Amino acid sequence: MESSKTGRRPGTPQTKEAILDAAIASFVESGYAATTIRGVARAADVDPALVMHFFGSKDGLFDAALRGAMPVRELAVALSGDVSSLGARLTRRYLEVWESPETGPRIRAIVGSIASTPAAAQIMRDFMSGELATPLAKSLPGDQPERRAILAAAQLMGMAFARYLLAVEPMASMTTDELVISVGPSVQRYLTGDLG
Amino acid sequence: MESSKTGRRPGTPQTKEAILDAAIASFVESGYAATTIRGVARAADVDPALVMHFFGSKDGLFDAALRGAMPVRELAVALSGDVSSLGARLTRRYLEVWESPETGPRIRAIVGSIASTPAAAQIMRDFMSGELATPLAKSLPGDQPERRAILAAAQLMGMAFARYLLAVEPMASMTTDELVISVGPSVQRYLTGDLG
DNA sequence: AGATGAATTCAACGTGGTTGAATAGCCCCC
DNA sequence: GGGGGCTATTCAACCACGTTGAATTCATCT
Incomplete structure (x- = not known):
């Protein structure tokens, strides 16, 4: 399957997919800085210039690889149900998304x-x-629903940031249930409570 | 003032300070990735290898430049006063720190x-x-004060992250007072409220 | 004065993102 | 059915970067 001469490789136009797969794997496992276009090209058995040709830049490659990786549907399931317990459901679902081996690494x-x-x-930004x-x-009944939603999202992001990216104690070793009980009511307040 | 020959430049042993100043300016204005050791060296009129000699690596340079830049004292002033309004004071002070042209850019x-x-x-991590x-x-009266403090810190960080780094709307265009009124009670709940 | 050690520079290595030109295969139109 | 053009693909090169090793200069201590 290896090509020795120059020019277009016949047969397989799924090369772009292979590059994207390699890029996703590398970005997820190694992060942006440690991911190299040359490394992605090597993993996809392709010349680095081809990656540039398809995606323009390392930035473009990141965008193509991870746009659409945010777990929208996974969070949407928390919306259905009683609004008075939405804060707890959302908090729990959010934590599960960060801990799932499927979605967690991509969000990180x-x-x-x-x-x-x-x-x-x-x-x-687009996701939030x-x-x-x-x-x-x-799905919010009160006034200023956009503001409420963003305040809740910021609260959840701060929690995840401290817990999963910084891993600061004692937040990192709290259980999911403890976090839901502690943070859920704050989220609930943003969603349906009195904002002043 | 330019040196043309090799060897140690006589007279000025404050070169290290000059490098640190250039590094702080560059990290603050351009961030970590866009800051180059060669650029810092150029700004300090020094050879890149000297930066390595003093600080070991780009990472070491960052640490030396920005460790101690977190506004501990600026936040500490919010601690004195009535505990029942600590959440609002802390939230306001935190926002002011992020917006101050003195401390804000360094935190960013x-x-x-x-x-x-x-x-x-x-x-x-050390700061939080x-x-x-x-x-x-x-300065907290209730149980589990460390957990309360971290939960509050995570809430504040999420707010700042969404507002100042992501600049997501409508959070970016809320006023300081609005944010204090909206977020302060959540912080207060973490500090002195019922956590379940 | 000589030795020691720190400050400083120079030149080089390896790697990275990116570019420009070149080639090879495919499809369309006359 | 043959030529033109588009796209996929490669190669070689450029320049900047972080880092390293040896060399040189200066100040200080003995």
Whole structure:
């Protein structure tokens, strides 16, 4: 399957997919800084210039690889149910998403790269304000639903940041249940409580 | 003032300070990734190898430049006063610290580099668990003061992250007073309220 | 004065993102 | 059915970066 001469490799136009798969794996396992275009190219058995050709830049590769990796549907299931217990459901679902071996590593990769590349910040911004806050705001009864949704999202993000990225004690060793009990009511207050 | 020959430049042993100043300026203005050791050396009119000699690595340079840049004293002033309004005072002071042209840019540089270099994460961890949570916990009356302090710190960090680093709407355009009114009670609940 | 050690520079290595030109295969149109 | 053009693909090169090792200069101690 190896190509020795120059020019287009015949037969397989799924090369782009292979590059994307390698990129996702590398970004997730090693983060943005430690991921190299040359390494991704090597893993996909391809020339580095081809990665550039397809995705323009390392930033573009990150965007293509991890946009759409935010677990929108996984969180949406928390929306259905009694609004008075929405805070606890959302908090628990959020924690599960961060701990799931499926979705967790991808979120870590995105959030952890926010400062390294504009793509990560944009993905996160789109997620918080479009994919999470908008549907959440629609299921809220009170005034200023967008503001409520963003305040809740910020609270959840701070919790996850301290727990999973910084791993600061004693937050890192609290159980999921303890966190739901501690943080859930604050989220609930943002969603349906009195904001002043 | 330029040196043309090799060897130690006579007279000025404050070169280390000059390098540190250039490093702080660059990390603060451009972040970790965009700061280059060669650029810092150029700004300090020094050879890149000298930066390595003094600080060991880019990571070491970051640590030396920004450790101690967290505004511990600025936040400590919020501790004195009535405990029942501590949440609001802390929230307001925290926002002011992020917005001050003195302390704000440095915090942004540190928090924004958490994923890029271990030094930033360690600085932040030391700050949250040592310099902020410990004195905060000491002035709390209830049970589990460390846990309360960290929960409050995580809430504040999430707020700042969404507002100043992501700049997601409508959080970015809320006023300080609105945020104090909205977030302060949640912080207060962590500090003195019922955690379940 | 000589030795010691720190400050400082120079040149080099390896790696990384990115670029420009070149080639090879495919499809469309006349 | 043959030529033009588009796309996939590679190669070689550029420049900047972090880091290293040896060399040189200076100050200080003995």
